[in-house]
Each structure stands twice: as structure tokens, then as C-alpha cells.
Amino acid sequence: xxxxxxxxxxxxxxxxxxxxxxxxxxxxxxxxxxxxxxxxxxxxxxxxxxxxxxxxxxxxxxxxxxxxxxxxxxxxxxxxxxxxxxxxxxxxxxxxxxxxxxxxxxxxxxxxxxxxxxxxxxxxxxxxxxxxxxxxxxxxxxxxxxxxxxxxxxxxxxxxxxxxxxxxxxxxxxxxxxxxxxxxxxxxxxxxxxxxxxxxxxxxxxxxxxxxxxxxxxxxxxxxxxxxxxxxxxxxxxxxxxxxxxxxxxxxxxxxxxxxxxxxxxxxxxxxxxxxxxxxxxxxxxxxxxxxxxxxxxxxxxxxxxxxxxxxxxxxxxxxxxxxxxxxxxxxxxxxxxxxxxxxxxxxxxxxxxxxxxxxxx
Amino acid sequence: xxxxxxxxxxxxxxxxxxxxxxxxxxxxxxxxxxxxxxxxxxxxxxxxxxxxxxxxxxxxxx
Amino acid sequence: xxxxxxxxxxxxxxxxxxxxxxxxxxxxxxxxxxxxxxxxxxxxxxxxxxxxxxxxxxxxxxxxxxxxxxxxxxxxxxxxxxxxxxxxxxxxxxxxxxxxxxxxxxxxxxxxxxxxxxxxxxxxxxxxxxxxxxxxxxxxxxxxxxxxxxxxxxxxxxxxxxxxxx
Numbered sequence: 008x009x010x011x012x013x014x015x016x017x018x019x020x021x022x023x024x025x026x027x028x029x030x031x032x033x034x035x036x037x038x039x040x041x042x043x044x045x046x047x048x049x050x051x052x053x054x055x056x057x058x059x060x061x062x063x064x065x066x067x068x069x070x071x072x073x074x075x076x077x078x079x080x081x082x083x084x085x086x087x088x089x090x091x092x093x094x095x096x097x098x099x100x101x102x103x104x105x106x107x108x109x110x111x112x113x114x115x116x117x118x119x120x121x122x123x124x125x126x127x128x129x130x131x132x133x134x135x136x137x138x139x140x141x142x143x144x145x146x147x148x149x150x151x152x153x154x155x156x157x158x159x160x161x162x163x164x165x166x167x168x169x170x171x172x173x174x175x176x177x178x179x180x181x182x183x184x185x186x187x188x189x190x191x192x193x194x195x196x197x198x199x200x201x202x203x204x205x206x207x208x209x210x211x212x213x214x215x216x217x218x219x220x221x222x223x224x225x226x227x228x229x230x231x232x233x234x235x236x237x238x239x240x241x242x243x244x245x246x247x248x249x250x251x252x253x254x255x256x257x258x259x260x261x262x263x264x265x266x267x268x269x270x271x272x273x274x275x276x277x278x279x280x281x282x283x284x285x286x287x288x289x290x291x292x293x294x295x296x297x298x299x300x301x302x303x304x305x306x307x308x309x310x311x312x313x314x315x316x317x318x319x320x321x322x323x324x325x326x327x328x329x330x331x332x333x334x335x336x337x338x339x340x341x342x343x344x345x346x347x348x349x350x351x352x353x354x355x356x357x358x359x360x361x362x363x364x365x366x367x368x369x
Numbered sequence: 370x371x372x373x374x375x376x377x378x379x380x381x382x383x384x385x386x387x388x389x390x391x392x393x394x395x396x397x398x399x400x401x402x403x404x405x406x407x408x409x410x411x412x413x414x415x416x417x418x419x420x421x422x423x424x425x426x427x428x429x430x431x
Numbered sequence: 432x433x434x435x436x437x438x439x440x441x442x443x444x445x446x447x448x449x450x451x452x453x454x455x456x457x458x459x460x461x462x463x464x465x466x467x468x469x470x471x472x473x474x475x476x477x478x479x480x481x482x483x484x485x486x487x488x489x490x491x492x493x494x495x496x497x498x499x500x501x502x503x504x505x506x507x508x509x510x511x512x513x514x515x516x517x518x519x520x521x522x523x524x525x526x527x528x529x530x531x532x533x534x535x536x537x538x539x540x541x542x543x544x545x546x547x548x549x550x551x552x553x554x555x556x557x558x559x560x561x562x563x564x565x566x567x568x569x570x571x572x573x574x575x576x577x578x579x580x581x582x583x584x585x586x587x588x589x590x591x592x593x594x595x596x597x
Binding site: 059060117134141142143144145146148149152153156159160163164166167170171174175184187188191204207208209211212216235236237238240241242244245 | 435437438439440441442443444445446447448450451453454455457458459461462463464465466467469470472473476
């Protein structure tokens with residue numbers, strides 16, 4: 008078991024680090040995406056940059072020279088044809104990337120189609136008006152998802168294999184098994200009822216996927232996958248469709264023609280209930296996104312205290328204070344990482360349970 | 370500026386709500402310690418719904 | 432809200448949907464199905480074992496009760512058999528007693544009858560003997576006495592009379 012883990016990790020490490028290239032930026036670009044940060048504005052920009060997705064995997068940036076240490080990731084664009092190139096072509100936004108006669112420029116983490124000179128035009132709110140191609144790149148978040156997916160697949164497939172030999176798992180499976188039982192007995196069965204086993208795969212996948220990605224977000228690798236609105240929208244849509252497709256007659260009846268109330272109330276309740284159908288997944292996606300984003304923001308702000316408070320308390324006191332606070336909040340964030348995965352799964356199970364519930368009264 | 374005032378209002382409202390939920394749950398648990406598990410689950414669900422509401426408002430106002 | 436919509440990346444959304452879907456399918460096939468099934472089988476086997484133990488316990492109690500009942504029955508049977516035997520013995524004794532009485536009576540009766548017969552036979556014998564003796568005596572007497580005719584006649588007449596009376 009442990010042999011397998013080490014070999015798996017070493018292969019993973021090889022895969023990652025064989026790709027490592029030291030990409031350097033010219034340091035003259037006006038956009039702030041790392042480098043030395045001193046002022047409050049720079050810190051805010053740095054945090055905002057971190058919270059966003061990135062097209063290259065930056066481990067850290069050398070302060071004065073602005074050199075980014077990390078590796079580029081493949082960029083895949085759909086723009087009347089497939090364009091695939093490495094993100095090193097962008098030089099962190101400094102250069103215009105050319106692919107099959109089209110020109111692209113990276114601006115604040117997003118890819119815009121430009122002319123050969125890389126000109127970007129702005130509207131009055133300083134938002135670029137250039138066209139944005141469909142960006143299917145293997146971004147940092149996608150790397151995080153793939154990494155989490157691989158870990159999940161490896162961990163749980165080995166747990167499943169464990170059962171083939173004997174009914175009680177050994178090794179790491181002993182840790183995973185109670186979690187699976189927890190999801191089944193505490194989340195799925197009490198909320199869904201007798202049909203729970205049908206929805207177990209989705210709930211288990213969602214729970215462990217979100218939890219692992221939340222935890223990965225707390226590592227210095229700096230993934231912010233579950234704090235990305237596109238990801239949470241997607242997860243919430245999964246729940247939404249599962250709920251709607253598993254809804255039985257009673258579920259729809261309760262939405263469009265609430266039984267047991269007078270007719271005017273039925274008409275009044277219809278739009279409210281219909282709105283509820285959409286606000287439920289909306290709450291789901293906003294909660295996860297906002298919690299994780301806020302968590303990252305708070306941790307990074309506290310770490311930044313070491314810079315902002317330096318002038319007031321001196322470097323040592325500022326660093327100590329920021330370390331203590333950041334440690335405290337990080338411990339809370341570890342709890343939040345579990346709690347958010349739990350709540351997402353729990354609410355999903357609750358909504359599914361409402362849709363499949365058999366009403367024998369009325 | 371108005372955004373910040375709005376955010377403050379949301380936080381006040383959410384805080385009152387969360388306080389109510391937490392306080393009543395504590396009272397419930399104190400009264401019936403054997404129902405602590407069920408009360409906790411219900412508390413977390415309602416807290417989550419409230420949180421969703423507050424976050425929704427915060428983000429809409431941003 | 433604008434900021435959020437601006438941050439929303441359709442590409443990342445598509446990638447997430449694809450990855451999550453593939454992950455869901457792979458995990459369902461390779462992990463969740465076997466895990467959930469194994470858990471269910473294990474729980475069922477535990478439940479079965481518990482049920483079996485409970486059943487065994489009940490059977491044990493049942494067996495014990497049965498044994499007790501059998502013992503009781505045996506004891507009862509023994510009692511009835513003993514009682515019956517005693518009754519039979521008593522009846523036999525009575526019968527034997529009655530038989531013995533009857534036999535004794537019969538024997539006495541037989542003996543009485545035999546005695547009667549013997550008596551009758553003996554009397555007959557005596558009678559014949561007496562008759563023969565009397566005849567002899569009579570003969571001797573007659574030879575001596577009946578030398579004359581008249582005496583003879585008188586005697587005959589006496590005899591005849593006597594015989595008639597007899």
C-alpha cells in the first residue's frame with residue numbers, strides 16, 4: 008500500500024517537474040500579477056490575482072527581478088478552430104501570442120483576441136472590449152481538478168480493491184471507509200430515505216471532490232478551485248439537474264398546484280415555488296464560492312499584515328502577529344473546508360430528498 | 370461607499386439571524402441533550418440557508 | 432455582480448463539467464459501486480450473524496423447554512405405568528384369590544361327591560355282604576331247622592312276607 012503511494016507520487020512528481028520551465032517576465036508589464044508587494048493597493052491586487060484562475064503554475068516569484076518560478080501550462084482555445092500552445096508564449100501577459108494566424112494577449116488572467124501589435128481597447132469602465140475566445144486551457148484550476156480527481160480515483164479504487172480480499176479494509180482504507188459510511192448514514196439516508204443508494208455515487212463524489220479541493224486550496228500550491236464561480240456554478244447545476252430529473256409527480260404538484268390550499272393561494276404560490284426551484288441551487292453555488300473566496304482572502308490578508316503593519320509595529324512584531332492570526336484562521340479554514348463540503352452535500356441530499364419524497368397525506 | 374453600508378446592513382441582519390439560530394439551538398440542546406445530533410443538523414442547514422441568503426445579497430450588491 | 436459575471440469563465444465551466452462528469456463515472460464504476468456493495472454485504476452478513484445467534488439462542492431455549500417437557504412426560508408416564516401395574520397386580524391377586532376359593536370349593540365338592548360315591552359303594556358292598564352272609568346263615572340255619580315240612584312252609588311264608596315288606 009505505502010509502496011504504491013510512493014510510486015504514484017514519484018510518477019506524479021516526474022510528470023510535473025519534467026515540464027518545469029523557468030518562465031521569466033520582462034518585469035515591465037503594467038499589470039500586477041506577483042513580484043514584490045509593498046503597498047496596500049499592491050497587496051489587494053496580489054490577492055485578487057491569486058483568487059483568479061491562472062494560465063501558468065507559479066510557485067513563487069522572485070521579489071526584485073520579478074522572475075516567476077513555476078511552469079507554463081497548455082493553452083487550448085476554440086476560435087474558429089483549435090489553437091493549442093504553451094502559456095509561456097504570453098510571457099505573463101507581456102507578449103502577444105500568435106497561433107495559426109490569430110493573435111492573443113493575456114490581460115488580468117484572461118485571454119483576448121487582438122491584432123498583431125496586441126492592442127487592447129477599453130470601454131469607459133476600463134473593461135477590455137476585445138473578443139474573448141472560448142478558453143478550454145489546462146489552467147491552474149484544471150490542474151487542481153485533475154490532481155484531486157486522480158487522488159480520489161487512486162484512493163477510493165484502492166479501497167474498493169481492498170474489499171476483494173477481505174471484508175475489512177486495512178491501511179489508508181481504514182480512514183476512508185468511515186467517511187464513506189458517514190456520508191451514507193449521516194447525509195444521504197436521513198435526507199433522501201429509502202432511495203438514497205441511487206444518489207450515493209453523486210453525493211460521495213461531490214463531497215470528497217469539494218473537500219479535497221478545499222483542502223488543496225489551503226496548501227501553498229495556491230489552488231482556488233472551489234472559490235471559482237464557474238466551478239461552483241457547474242457543481243450546483245449538477246445538483247439542480249439531478250433534483251429536477253428525479254422529481255416525482257408530487258414534487259411538481261407541490262410547485263405548480265400546491266395541494267391543500269384554496270385556489271387563489273395556489274396561483275399565488277406557483278411563482279414563489281418556481282422561484283424556489285432556482286434559488287436553491289443558486290444559494291448552493293454562492294455559498295461555496297463566497298465561503299472559500301472569503302477564506303482565502305482572509306488568510307492572505309492576515310499574511311499580508313506582516314507587510315502592512317511593518318511600519319507601525321516593526322518587522323518582528325508584525326510577522327509574529329500575522330503568523331499567529333494566519334495560523335488561527337487557517338485552522339478554522341480546515342474546519343470550514345470540511346463544513347462547506349458537508350453542507351453542499353447535505354443540501355444537495357436535502358433537495359433530492361424533497362424531490363423524491365412520497366407524500367401519503369393530503 | 371453605499372456598497373459598504375449595504376454590506377454592513379447585511380452583516381447585521383445575518384448576525385442577528387445566526388445568533389437566533391445558534392442560541393435557540395443551544396437552548397434546545399440544553400433542554401433535550403439526547404436530541405443534540407438532530408438539532409445540530411437542523412441548525413447547520415438553516416445556518417447554511419441564511420448564509421446563502423446573506424452571501425447572495427453581498428454579491429448582488431458588489 | 433458585474434465583476435462576478437466578468438470573472439465567470441465559460442471555458443473553465445466546460446472543463447469542470449467534463450472533468451466532474453468523467454470523475455463521477457470513473458469513481459462510480461471503480462470505487463463507489465464496489466465499496467457501497469461491499470459495505471452492504473458486510474452489514475448484511477453481520478446482521479445475518481446476529482440474527483443467527485438470536486435464532487440459536489431461541490432454539491436453545493426451545494430445546495431446553497422441550498427437554499423439560501419430555502422429562503415431565505416421562506415422569507408422568509412412569510407414574511401411570513406404575514399405577515397401572517399396581518392395579519393389575521391387585522386385580523391378579525383378587526382373581527387368584529377368587530380362583531383359589533372356587534377351586535377349593537370345587538375340590539371340596541368333588542371330594543364330597545367321591546365320599547358319597549364311596550359311601551354308596553361301601554353301603555352297597557355292605558348290603559351285598561350282609562345279604563350273602565344272611566343267605567349263608569340262613570342256609571345253615573335252614574339246613575338244621577328245616578328237617579320237617581311244616582317248619583319249611585312256615586318259614587317260606589315268613590320270608591315272602593318279609594320280602595314283600597321290604
